[in-house]
Amino acid sequence: MNWIFGYGSIMWNPAISYSEVRKAKLSGWARRFWQLSPDHRGTPAFPGRVVTLVEKADCDCWGLAFRIEESQWDKTLEILDEREKNGYTRHFLEMNLAAGSEELCVTYIARDTNVSFSPLPSAKETALNITQATGPSGSNTDYFLRLRDTLESLQVYDEEIERLNKAFVEIDR
Ligand code: SIN
Numbered sequence: 001m002n003w004i005f006g007y008g009s010i011m012w013n014p015a016i017s018y019s020e021v022r023k024a025k026l027s028g029w030a031r032r033f034w035q036l037s038p039d040h041r042g043t044p045a046f047p048g049r050v051v052t053l054v055e056k057a058d059c060d061c062w063g064l065a066f067r068i069e070e071s072q073w074d075k076t077l078e079i080l081d082e083r084e085k086n087g088y089t090r091h092f093l094e095m096n097l098a099a100g101s102e103e104l105c106v107t108y109i110a111r112d113t114n115v116s117f118s119p120l121p122s123a124k125e126t127a128l129n130i131t132q133a134t135g136p137s138g139s140n141t142d143y144f145l146r147l148r149d150t151l152e153s154l155q156v157y158d159e160e161i162e163r164l165n166k167a168f169v170e171i172d173r
């Protein structure tokens with residue numbers, strides 16, 4: 001079976017044809033706002049920040065798995081390769097479907113070797129960057145809120161989102 005695992009915008013805006021969607025997790029990976037976005041949620045002059053995955057023992061990254069029919073598979077990868085072209089590469093990983101089996105999936109990860117990989121030392125700096133950026137796909141704050149709402153609707157606790165939520169409150173004061 002062909003699965004795409006999404007943990008960022010692919011969750012709320014897959015824009016691909018799929019026959020089934022399931023909550024799923026990748027074990028040993030953590031979601032981080034460490035990838036600069038000069039093309040979707042920012043500009044080359046003022047990049048925003050989008051999520052990528054970093055390896056972290058004892059951590060699960062929950063997201064959504066989309067099942068793709070064989071006839072749609074090549075087209076799906078073509079669409080996602082284009083959309084995720086700023087630093088993300090395809091990775092073939094084992095995921096766990098919620099209350100289900102282990103399956104192989106393709107997920108897009110921006111590794112630390114790409115030029116847009118840019119961790120910031122604090123959640124406050126990250127939140128400030130997010131509040132100030134906007135790009136062709138919309139504001140960076142909108143990206144954050146959609147991610148937060150999607151995870152909330154899936155009843156997923158995420159440490160990065162919690163840290164950033166607190167930082168947004170702090171910079172709002
Ligand atoms: C994903 O959604 O799985 C990748 C990151 C993004 O496009 O936001």
